[in-house]
Amino acid sequence: MAAEPQAPSILGFPHRAEWGATAHRKALAGHLRRCRDHAGIGTRQAARCIGASESTISRIENGLASLKTDEVEQLLDEYGVHDPAERRRIADLVSEAAKPDPWQPHAHAAPPSLRPLLAMEPAAHRIVSYEPQLVPGWLQTEEYARIVIQAMDPTLPASKVEERVRLRCARIEMLRRADGPPTLLAVMDSEVLRRMVGAPGVMYRQITHLLMLLDEMPYAIRLHIAPLAVGAAGAVGHPIVHLRFFAHEYLPDMVYLEQHEGAVYRDKPSQSERYLAVLNHLVGLATPADQTASQLREVLRTWKQ
Template sequence: MAASRKAPSILGFPHRPELGPAAHRKAVAGHLRRCREHAGIAPPKAARFINISAATLSRMENGKAVFKATEVERLFDAYGVRDPLERARIDELVQEAAKPEAWQPYANAVPTLLRPLLAMEPAARRIISYEPQLVPGWLQTEEYAEIVIRAAHPTKPAREIEERVAVRVRRIEMLRRAETPPVLLAVMDSEVFRRQVGTPGVMYRQIQHLLALLEELPYQLHLQIAPLTVGAAGAIGHPVVHLRFFTPEYLPDMVYLEQYEGAVYQEKPAESERYQAILNNLCGVANPVEQTPALLEQALASWR
């Protein structure tokens, strides 16, 4: 029965370092799981081929641990994958998957629950973000970010605050890269511009920064402002980020739900589609992107 089905292929997932190691790791993991299932081999038996436990194999097949190149070769042998093109591509992806994540130099400062988002967002084709209380992290100035982070973590040492700020303000660089940058559609509640973060000068410079980014990144950044009149559509109450990737057949949509003391990730299709619909509804009732510069200019005048 297994032989009658078309064998899974990894050739549709390109080796693209700009997508980040995590995307390559997840693509490898999912492909090896599909190869095992196609071969009709149960996890405990597959695990014995590379001398690990079935629990460890499960972690690896879910992208939570990295496959070694030698392990992939042995599993491909066991699964009957002989095509040299398939084996060459998976070898490239495994090597990329083993590289350090962008956040790892700041590992002591980056919260564990934020790491999957930071690791996967460079691989996104499109990001939709809703922020009800603050300017989204990608778009914050350094001084705005420092005040926000210090307010949330008043007991953290200055060095850790500095590192968290550095990680946050560097996230915008993925929109500036030359190779397939993501598109960011950010929706902010209008009250974000009434809520004073720091001094009026901080707010003034933050809004100036948003205007400058819209001019600099007209194709990569789209910003909408949701007025209070959106009613229930804007009553989500917490930040939401929906990621759609360049290769959805290998990387399913990811939803990040931020909470005060943590975060939740959703990757099941039913949940990601539900949040996609919620965000689509919010985008539909928020002020159009064409009105954003004028609305920002109004907000700027209020802090002048």
């Protein structure tokens, strides 16, 4: 006789407030779907259990709907999940999922297309990014970020510009976390260091800031410079960000593709692996990270006032 499939468990996903509400909600959403599948229960029966529609179950299982404690408990009863440790962990995750995400204090300024990335990056184990035009957002100074944000939308009110600047510059703090910070592996084109943003002084201070960050966080930030010689490999015309999570068995990789009027997200394994291959190829062609500081110091001399 074939062994009975083991019941899914959520105990391997820790309750970590610094990862943010969305990560907890998405991990629990996938777990509820696995529990339903293990119990052999269809979406219609699950929906009847909580007096909702099948589309509501779909939204819950895709992490798109808020989780109510009583509904989750009813679903667990229906799915035959009675283990006290499992139920306690799930209750903790439901509670965490109801809290504000880190970006929500800036909700009126955070572009809607960026919010899924802002919500999930605190839970990342590794962030891999490629930036063909600008210094990566996590590494920008306030004045550099201000000029870029104003250039992207000259009609944006000054108050909202300042709010976006604060939001952008605050993202570096997750890399300074004492407990399990993400690692940022960033590739940017060499021309970024020569492209005038604002004035020579702005560029001088931005490159000085990069040097400071590399010295301050050598294990959290690995910055690669891709020379023009990478040719077609560097012809990707838009920023790419790939997130892999600490609890990756519960959270699938996420890819963010920035576009002029918004962004596209990909989380299917075949898609995320394809973009990760593109990024890894660029990393391999770029100058090794241990040579970046000397490159920055060399470029810095050209911007010295």
